[in-house]
Amino acid sequence: MSTITNNATTGAAETAPDATARGVGAGRVTSPHGEDGRAPVLAVVVPCLNEEAVVASTAARLAEVLRRLAAAGKVDPASFVYFVDDGSRDATWVVVEGLHRADPSVKGLKLARNVGTQNALLAGLLSVRERADCVVTIDADLQQDERVIETFLEKFREGAQIVYGVRRSRRADSVVKRAASSFFYNLMWLMGARIIKHHSEYRLVSRKAIDAISEYREYNLFLRGIFVDIGYRSAVVQFDVRRRDTGRSKHTLGKLAALALDGITSFSVVPLRLVTAAGALIFLFSTAMTLFYLYEKLKGNTPPGWAGTVIPLYFLGGVQIMFLGLVGEYVGKIYKEVKARPRYVKDEELF
Numbered sequence: 571m572s573t574i575t576n577n578a579t580t581g582a583a584e585t586a587p588d589a590t591a592r593g594v595g596a597g598r599v600t601s602p603h604g605e606d607g608r609a610p611v612l613a614v615v616v617p618c619l620n621e622e623a624v625v626a627s628t629a630a631r632l633a634e635v636l637r638r639l640a641a642a643g644k645v646d647p648a649s650f651v652y653f654v655d656d657g658s659r660d661a662t663w664v665v666v667e668g669l670h671r672a673d674p675s676v677k678g679l680k681l682a683r684n685v686g687t688q689n690a691l692l693a694g695l696l697s698v699r700e701r702a703d704c705v706v707t708i709d710a711d712l713q714q715d716e717r718v719i720e721t722f723l724e725k726f727r728e729g730a731q732i733v734y735g736v737r738r739s740r741r742a743d744s745v746v747k748r749a750a751s752s753f754f755y756n757l758m759w760l761m762g763a764r765i766i767k768h769h770s771e772y773r774l775v776s777r778k779a780i781d782a783i784s785e786y787r788e789y790n791l792f793l794r795g796i797f798v799d800i801g802y803r804s805a806v807v808q809f810d811v812r813r814r815d816t817g818r819s820k821h822t823l824g825k826l827a828a829l830a831l832d833g834i835t836s837f838s839v840v841p842l843r844l845v846t847a848a849g850a851l852i853f854l855f856s857t858a859m860t861l862f863y864l865y866e867k868l869k870g871n872t873p874p875g876w877a878g879t880v881i882p883l884y885f886l887g888g889v890q891i892m893f894l895g896l897v898g899e900y901v902g903k904i905y906k907e908v909k910a911r912p913r914y915v916k917d918e919e920l921f
């Protein structure tokens with residue numbers, strides 16, 4: 571077997587006979603699990619929206635984790651932290667620039683505007699994929715325990731392409747938030763959107779898994795669902811959640827609801843089928859009612875009158891509008907997909 575080096579040249583300059591067998595990826599050609607004895611390069615991608623209060627301490631803590639892992643030979647010393655500034659209106663990017671100057675292993679990407687956590691994460695994943703063997707995504711507030719990354723890496727070494735971080739308890743979240751999460755999770759499961767329970771965006775993915783999601787060209791990207799959808803070998807690692815120390819949560823109930831709705835309508839046609847089924851039931855019901863009133867009339871009884879006409883009218887009107895809205899949800903999706911707009915626009919990069 572040919573030896574694979576860290577600084578392989580691009581395909582065009584390559585003269586080795588096995589050059590074509592190495593695939594299309596320009597830049598480094600690496601083995602995914604460091605089988606050649608080399609530890610994997612790890613990138614930690616951190617989406618940030620108005621996180622000026624926390625980025626510095628988060629960078630320090632993550633850098634510390636990377637230093638420890640590199641010292642133990644578990645990751646390559648070239649591993650790095652990658653902040654994705656998702657259109658912050660505060661000094662987040664200025665802080666990241668300062669951190670990058672002080673320590674080049676802290677890198678960053680500034681998006682032109684806020685595109686939401688999902689697309690910010692995608693921007694980070696796709697931007698680092700040529701430069702890392704595996705990527706961990708974690709929230710800027712480090713509510714997820716960053717020390718578990720070591721366990722993620724063990725699972726990755728054992729062959730998992732995706733390692734899901736799963737919360738052990740949700741005591742750090744408010745009662746309302748916990749109830750909402752659990753409601754949305756169960757709703758999504760019922761609707762056929764298969765996601766991992768108590769898993770948010772804290773996970774490790776291999777370069778191979780990122781290559782796979784880069785083929786998913788949909789506008790409404792729901793990462794939690796996409797990674798499950800790929801079907802690669804995966805593993806689950808439990809961790810404890812902490813309370814957010816500083817800064818405010820950007821995920822309002824509204825955003826959570828939007829995410830759940832996106833998850834359902836991106837991954838399942840069950841709601842559409844429910845519409846059809848409900849439509850059929852309502853049709854049967856109104857047919858029965860019509861027959862009943864017809865029979866009463868033939869018998870000579872006075873028809874019940876006002877209530878009998880007006881109530882179904884209101885009822886059906888309401889039901890129709892509700893279902894029309896649901897269908898509109900899908901139409902809206904098609905509209906966005908057809909436009910095929912870029913999912914994010916890069917502004918600047920520090921690398």
Ligand code: UDP
Pocket residue numbers: 616617618619620621656684685686687690708709710711713818819820821
């Ligand atoms: N975030 C983002 N874009 C957004 C909203 C949030 O990049 O539009 C980031 C945020 O900075 C944080 C992560 O996503 O790093 C999770 O957000 P947050 O901690 O506010 O959510 P929660 O933990 O309450 O769900």
Ligand code: MG
Pocket residue numbers: 709711713814819
């Ligand atoms: Mg948080």
